[in-house]
Amino acid sequence: MTVRPWLFGDTADQADKSRLQLEQARLDYRDALTGLQIQALQAAYGVQLARESLDSAEEGEKVAQAALDATRLRHDKGAASDRDLRSAETGLQQAQQFVANARSGLALAQTTLESLVGRAAAPDVSTLALAVPDGTALSVQKARLNGELAAVSVRNATRSVYPVVQVGYTWNVDSKDSLGISIESRTLQPKVSYGFQSPGTSFPQDQINGSFQIGVSMNISPGVIDGLQATQAQLRAAQDGIAAAVRSAAVQKASLDNDLTQAKGALRLAQRQLDDARATFREDQTRQNLGLGTPLTTQQAALALTQRQLDVQQARQDVLSKTLAYYRFYAHPLVSQTPSEVQP
Numbered sequence: 001m002t003v004r005p006w007l008f009g010d011t012a013d014q015a016d017k018s019r020l021q022l023e024q025a026r027l028d029y030r031d032a033l034t035g036l037q038i039q040a041l042q043a044a045y046g047v048q049l050a051r052e053s054l055d056s057a058e059e060g061e062k063v064a065q066a067a068l069d070a071t072r073l074r075h076d077k078g079a080a081s082d083r084d085l086r087s088a089e090t091g092l093q094q095a096q097q098f099v100a101n102a103r104s105g106l107a108l109a110q111t112t113l114e115s116l117v118g119r120a121a122a123p124d125v126s127t128l129a130l131a132v133p134d135g136t137a138l139s140v141q142k143a144r145l146n147g148e149l150a151a152v153s154v155r156n157a158t159r160s161v162y163p164v165v166q167v168g169y170t171w172n173v174d175s176k177d178s179l180g181i182s183i184e185s186r187t188l189q190p191k192v193s194y195g196f197q198s199p200g201t202s203f204p205q206d207q208i209n210g211s212f213q214i215g216v217s218m219n220i221s222p223g224v225i226d227g228l229q230a231t232q233a234q235l236r237a238a239q240d241g242i243a244a245a246v247r248s249a250a251v252q253k254a255s256l257d258n259d260l261t262q263a264k265g266a267l268r269l270a271q272r273q274l275d276d277a278r279a280t281f282r283e284d285q286t287r288q289n290l291g292l293g294t295p296l297t298t299q300q301a302a303l304a305l306t307q308r309q310l311d312v313q314q315a316r317q318d319v320l321s322k323t324l325a326y327y328r329f330y331a332h333p334l335v336s337q338t339p340s341e342v343q344p
Contacts, residue, residue, distance in 0.1 A: 009187040013156045020149050027141055031331040036116070038324045041334060043113035045320055049313045050106035057098035060306035064088075064095035067299030074294075084296050091299045098306055130323050130334075132260070137249035138331040143242040150231070150238040157228040159186060163218040170195075170211050182213070249329075256329060260322040267315040270308070277301070277308040 007015050071088035074080035168182030168191075178195040281301040287293030327334060 046109035050109040054102035056309040057102040061095040063302035064092040067295035070295035133332045135330040143245035147238040150235040153231040157231040168213040263322040270315040274308040277305040
């Protein structure tokens with residue numbers, strides 16, 4: 001029977017290896033969990049945007065239909081040209097196409113969300129604001145764990161070329177029974193043994209109360225040396241991999257920062273264009289009500305407003321996507337199941 005009261009040598013190597021493999025498994029789990037959560041969030045956000053798009057498109061269709069009706073009436077009275085009528089009809093078709101596209105987009109978004117979370121209702125994410133996470137890049141974490149595993153292998157292989165000292169003592173309880181205890185330098189784990197022999201020892205051997213044993217063994221062979229050299233090469237490769245991962249992560253982080261900055265700038269521009277389009281639409285409505293403008297002009301302003309609303313929604317979605325890229329980069333779940341899953 002071998003007792004393992006402490007970790008030393010080979011047993012310490014095995015414990016460290018198991019711990020590092022567990023950390024690798026946790027990283028893989030966090031990576032998978034983050035990916036699934038991001039997909040679900042993007043799908044829910046897609047449903048929200050699709051609904052907003054449909055509402056905007058339907059409102060634009062109403063304006064376009066009213067403008068066409070008014071233009072037909074004016075055309076019948078000779079106040080509008082054939083060109084104005086064709087433009088109004090084309091505007092209505094464009095508005096109807098916006099509605100059709102929005103409906104199909106909403107159906108697709110709902111199907112995507114349902115494939116991820118079932119038939120659960122989509123949460124309201126219209127005011128969602130995610131902070132940019134911080135930490136250590138997933139690639140760097142994995143490279144460092146590989147380096148630690150390689151160091152454990154070198155440590156174990158190095159120990160293989162050292163001599164192993166074995167010390168033991170056997171106590172003869174009686175002529176048939178004996179108890180032994182031994183320890184060896186490779187693991188320092190004590191080993192207890194029991195021996196029984198029948199027939200037992202006879203005089204003069206039965207007068208010996210116990211015996212002490214000591215031995216030294218050493219394994220020097222080309223295979224052992226080659227194995228040590230191979231593990232050392234693996235360690236050097238792992239260390240180079242860590243350095244490469246750190247450099248690559250720095251470049252990727254800079255790219256993520258640049259992408260997010262550009263996305264936020266595009267959102268600000270799209271919002272400014274939407275504000276301008278909304279103001280233009282209100283102005284054209286007022287002019288039409290005062291008899292200073294035509295329904296066709298108001299219709300064109302409504303179509304432009306619908307397009308700008310779609311542009312803003314797309315820009316918002318792009319900002320979300322660029323923000324979520326950081327969560328993938330760090331393998332940082334949006335919602336963790338246990339605290340240990342989000343530790344860097």
